[in-house]
Amino acid sequence: MALLEMNGVSQRFGGLHALLDFNFSLEEREMVGLIGPNGAGKTTVFNLVSGFYTPSEGDIAFDGRDTRGLTPHRITALGLARTFQNIRLWNDMSVLDNLRIAQYHRRGYRLHDALLRTRRYRAAEKRIEDKCRNILGMMDIAELAEEFPKNLPYGLQRRVELARALSTDPRLLLLDEPAAGLNTSDVDGLIRLVRWIHEEFKIGIWMIEHQMKVVMSLCRRLMVLDFGRTVAFGTPEEIRNNPDVIRAYLGDGTL
Ligand SMILES: Nc1ncnc2c1ncn2[C@@H]1O[C@H](COP(=O)(O)OP(=O)(O)OP(=O)(O)O)[C@@H](O)[C@H]1O
Numbered sequence: 001m002a003l004l005e006m007n008g009v010s011q012r013f014g015g016l017h018a019l020l021d022f023n024f025s026l027e028e029r030e031m032v033g034l035i036g037p038n039g040a041g042k043t044t045v046f047n048l049v050s051g052f053y054t055p056s057e058g059d060i061a062f063d064g065r066d067t068r069g070l071t072p073h074r075i076t077a078l079g080l081a082r083t084f085q086n087i088r089l090w091n092d093m094s095v096l097d098n099l100r101i102a103q104y105h106r107r108g109y110r111l112h113d114a115l116l117r118t119r120r121y122r123a124a125e126k127r128i129e130d131k132c133r134n135i136l137g138m139m140d141i142a143e144l145a146e147e148f149p150k151n152l153p154y155g156l157q158r159r160v161e162l163a164r165a166l167s168t169d170p171r172l173l174l175l176d177e178p179a180a181g182l183n184t185s186d187v188d189g190l191i192r193l194v195r196w197i198h199e200e201f202k203i204g205i206w207m208i209e210h211q212m213k214v215v216m217s218l219c220r221r222l223m224v225l226d227f228g229r230t231v232a233f234g235t236p237e238e239i240r241n242n243p244d245v246i247r248a249y250l251g252d253g254t255l
């Protein structure tokens, strides 16, 4: 059974078809890319999968379970995490608290435990803190735990957002343009980091990215969207030589 399965998914916004009859499946531990020109519908796909939008039509199943109508939090608890095209961190909370707050679905204590600060509460909080610090350490940003995201350079904010996503123990990680805003040497670092995450955490990764170098070197399969329609699906080599893809990107200069 595929980890993620989408069948005939469409999304309309008023008269606009942002996504049309989208079909896709991703296996456990697979790394796949999603590319296409601006406004093609890529982020819409991620918003549908992660429960930010409910599809106008079609089926979405994560790990065999219908996720339509579930809140983003419930979907996170099932094992799906994401990062955002525009970084979404709590800027007035420490980096550590940004990770801590993402764990609330597995606190394992009740409100009265929290109010009375029972041993169960303290033990659960300690476990969560240890886990978050551990992820920060793995991501090489342990020393940023007490910093506020707004004071960090952009590249580090992206890393914190990745750490937060990983801290929820996902089986599938959605990355929406992880290389956006990074300079060339940071992009090479990101490619190494994503490859390492994929191997270390043994998870599936589905990535939207405009920088061809990133998706072409990381993903074995790529899907191309244009005006909400799937234009092509194949290996990086097939995609690079596909006339429909070249047409979709004509004048875009990124291929
Ligand atoms: N909540 C919304 N309400 C109305 N229209 C929307 C909404 N979200 C997306 N759209 C529209 O749907 C289309 C696809 O948008 P989407 O953000 O998915 O594109 P994208 O491929 O991620 O583009 P980019 O590469 O610029 O990030 C666009 O025309 C966009 O304006």
Ligand SMILES: [Mg+2]
Pocket: 042, 043, 044, 085
């Ligand atoms: Mg987008």
